[in-house]
Amino acid sequence: MDRRAGFEIEQEEGEAARLALTGPWLVATIGAVEKDVESIDVAIDRIDLSQVSEIDTAGAWMACLLGQRYEAELVGANERAARLVESVEGMEIEGEVAAPRPGVFTRVAEKAGEKVYNARSGTRGVLGFLGALIVAFGTVIRHPSRFRGKAVVRQLELVGVKALPIVGLMSFLIGVVIAQQGAVQLQQFGAETLTVNLVGRITLRELGVLMTAIMVAGRSGSAFAAQIGTMRLTEEVDAMRTIGINPMEALVVPRILASILMMPLLGFYASAVAIIGGAAISDAFLGIPFLNFLQRIQEVVPTYDLWVGLVKAPVFGLIVALAGCYHGMQVQGNSEEVGLRTTMAVVTGIFAVIVLDAFFAVFFTRVGWA
């Protein structure tokens, strides 16, 4: 049996031709003959289906289409073919299947307008969300029975405890890099002992907390957005509301609280591990004994450096968690939105943290904690 769709043109002198379709005319096979059969340029008055071995709706549609183009009559159809031809005949099925798309100039203008509008409504949205969060915190404080202790503990574990290995490893390596690179530069002035000051002050004041905030944004901020976003898609959030559970209290408060509580601890832990990393590399390559390094830290790093880091940490935790939860709650429509919002949660979280860190740096220098 023939496995390919084909056709033959039979023409007698002076008469219009007969187009005989042969072989299987199926969705699987018509792609190959489509171009050939459309390029026929003789007059045809009959299309013969009697030699078609198999036919489906796609084949029947092709036959009808040819019939319309050449104003030819379909003949020789068996029962099945006739049934299919009848079902596709007269269907209005021309046109696009994609969603209508305006022209490029309209789209650019539209996108620009959308961005401006979204920036405004987005700012309002964030402020509104912050307000709702404060109200939710207030409610929880006034009605302690509505406080979800278990959820908070679970989030503390996810945000804090589970992050220990990766934050530790990252901080250790950062300590190593700062000590090693710093020492190379300081050696030129014969001041490699100042490596201790460099490592101690920079990790406690800046890098420990900053890098931790970035890591938490990537680990937990994204998870918040994706979790809450998926719950919105599956209408779990709506279900909560109808049962009388405030999603702000049940979903957002535990996550924000966990981030605020865990960030200082993680930040301090990160700084400590980074100092250990710096001490280890100094011991190995600079000839500063490990314990001497740690002892010198105590002498050269003022206590307020520790406070600078610890004051910033909960604020960063709040910002990162807020970005995650806010974007999660904004999800609507489809699964693509979840991905989009998750990305935005991480990007805005990290960006806000870095901007805020710059303000903090100026502020603390001004107040004399330099």
Next chain:
Amino acid sequence: MALDEDKREIGRHERYRGEYPLVVEGLVNRFGDQTIHDGLDLKVRRGEILGVVGGSGTGKSVLMRSIIGLQIPDEGHIEVFGRSITDADPDQVLGIRDRWGVLFQGGALFSTLTVGENVEVPLKQFFPDLSDSLRHQIARYKVTLSGLPEEAVNKYPSELSGGMKKRAGLARALALDPELLFLDEPTAGLDPIGAAAFDQLTRELKKTLGLTVFLITHDLDTLHEICDRVAVLADKKVIAVDTVPNLMKLDHPWIQEYFNGPRGRAALTAQALDELRRNMELPVAAQTVKALDNGRNTKA
């Protein structure tokens, strides 16, 4: 490449002419300690609508998932179009995949594509040599065929109602003109009018396209209306496959409760009324029907 094409054509150039396009033998499925199927046998005849019923948790969906290859059975043998899919190489199974269509319970439409683009996905996947315009036309035709209004073609699934999503899912299942159609609870969650229309559509499609339909359902009206035979899943097996009237004569507690329970009887009366309407146009009959109808309404 040549090899690939050969394999594809083996599957496509000829419709299956044997008696049983789908044969399941000795199927065993276990989840941990829990045995879902224990030596399940089932044969589906070509050109029939086979209803599959069973209580919740009897493994109707697992059976379907095993057949379409989403669940690897622990034991047993499954043949589709005369070819084994349980011990075949994946390439061959691919040659079967383009000959069946599956409608999942929730429609399972791709949410970032329009309805029309959803229908085009299998077409693009299996037959990339179709021209764009022809593919658009086929997709549009399938959408209309499934009883959706034309403007639904370029809507996104999130803009559709539950019933329309099911129809869109059906359009995608029909995209490749399958010979075998799997429907997982197609009328669940539809209003009675929508459900009846969907039943009608299934029956008509079976007739026009020459489909064999494997239909999981809880809907007694669907069973009475459109199923040629019904397979009953209970005790981890298919305990009976027969027409509804024959099944009702069987002496199995679950079958008795299912078909002769209050809902079963209501569906039966409804069908009897329909028959009466269809067969007799006499005024007397019309009155009888009216009287019966009234009686049913007051009872309800």
